Amino acid sequence: MIRISGLSFKYEGGRDDALKNIDMTVCKGDFLGVIGSSGAGKTTLLHAINGIIPHHFHGDYYGSVKVNGLDTVDNKPEDLAGRVGSVRQDFESQMVSSVVEDEILFGLENFSVPRNTIEKRLTDALEKTGIKNLRERNIATLSGGQKQKVAISAIIALMPDILILDEPTGELDPQSSRQIFQLLRELNENHGITIVVVEQKIMLLCEFARKLAVMNCGRVILQGRVSDVLKKSRDMERAGVNCPRVVTLADRLRDEGLYDGAIPVNIPEAEKMVRSIMG
Ligand SMILES: Nc1ncnc2c1ncn2[C@@H]1O[C@H](COP(=O)(O)OP(=O)(O)O)[C@@H](O)[C@H]1O
Ligand SMILES: [Mg+2]
Structure with missing residues (x-):
């Protein structure tokens, strides 16, 4: 907590x-x-x-x-x-190793994770982020997105x-x-x-x-x-947060007294909302 x-x-x-x-x-x-x-x-x-x-x-x-x-x-x-495990915004500055698996092992060894579970933690973490195939790659040769997944893997390996x-x-x-x-x-x-x-x-x-x-x-x-925060889409927009169009639409419909249900967060939900109004 x-x-x-x-x-x-x-x-x-x-x-x-x-x-x-x-x-x-x-x-x-x-x-x-x-x-x-x-x-x-x-x-x-x-x-x-x-x-x-x-x-x-x-x-x-x-x-x-x-x-x-x-x-x-x-x-x-x-x-x-x-x-507390943190993946920072400038995640590249967080990295200490040149090879993907070493980056993940570094954390596991530093936090004295029991030796016999290290390999499993390593493979699980790579599997979860979908980068098992990058295990032996040099980090410098990876794309930004791949590096991001390495940074995330290194943290989740620590559970x-x-x-x-x-x-x-x-x-x-x-x-x-x-x-x-x-x-x-x-x-x-x-x-x-x-x-x-x-x-x-x-x-x-x-x-x-x-x-x-x-x-x-x-x-x-x-x-x-x-769902409660999304009902305040005007306050959010005032704070410079661009609300999804379906959210602002739902908000306007609520203001007009036309809709009283949950705020949709995707197109299928928005479609359901519109259908419910059309009767
Ligand atoms: N190291 C720092 N020294 C001085 N001011 C900083 C530093 N880092 C951030 N700030 C200032 O603190 C405020 C909040 O920044 P930040 O937390 O990075 O915002 P966000 O992550 O929401 O973009 C900004 O005004 C920023 O300029
Ligand atoms: Mg920031």
């Missing part, structure tokens, strides 16, 4: 607070999506959860973040790393309680992006891993996440179940 209370943070040398008085609880087993325009504070929020803030980035820090009861101020990212991902599909095509979200769902549903993911592809996010947090100028302006 992640409990964030009254968290404000200003980067050293920064002009404004990057996070402003954030209160948020992420329960065990949640699948939370975080959205917001560029500069809203999404990456900073994730840094505050995995302890990179305040340990690597310094600044003015108020409030508290507790991860499974441990205050991140008193526990370094390395100490939390067995519980953390909480998985934090910052725009994990940024370099991926629609099909691979879906594959990653299907993987996150599998980890969430079958292994109980708590997921916090920042994602720009809002339709994809809404289909897979169960909760949403919308950020704007360092604040969390909306949070809750996906």
Whole structure:
């Protein structure tokens, strides 16, 4: 569980607070999506959860973040790393090895995963992200999307309680992006891993996440179940988040008193909505 209370943070040398008085609880087993325009504070929020803030980035820090009861101020990212796995936005800077399998082994060996389970963890992780065939490849020769999958494999091999991902599909095509979200769902549903993911592809996010947090100028302006947050599409647009057209359509229909059902997040659901109105 992640409990964030009254968290404000200003980067050293920064002009404004990057996070402003954030209160948020992420329960065990949640699948939370975080959205917001560029500069809203999404990456900073994730840094505050995995302890990179305040340990690597310094600044003015108020409030508290507790991860499974441990205050991140008193526990370094390395100490939390067995519980919290992070795939950073600049995932390439996270990589330490030149060959794919070494990258994944590095983490497994560092976290003293029992020797006899290492090979299985390695092959499972590569299989889950669909890159078994890349196992012996040199990372430098891979595409951006393939590297992204390597970074994700290295983290899921560690089977953390909480998985934090910052725009994990940024370099991926629609099909691979879906594959990653299907993987996150599998980890969430079958292994109980708590997921916090920042994602720009809002339709994809809404289909897979169960909760949403919308950020704007360092604040969390909306949070809750996906269907409830989507009902506030005007607030989201004001925060610079481009809502899917089906969502804004549903919202307008609700305003007109024509529709009272769930907000559709894809075309088939939108079709059902329109049919229900047409009688
Ligand atoms: N290392 C840093 N030093 C100073 N300011 C920073 C630093 N990193 C981010 N910021 C500022 O903090 C704010 C939030 O940034 P960020 O969390 O990266 O937003 P997002 O991930 O939503 O795009 C921005 O105004 C950004 O310029
Ligand atoms: Mg970011």
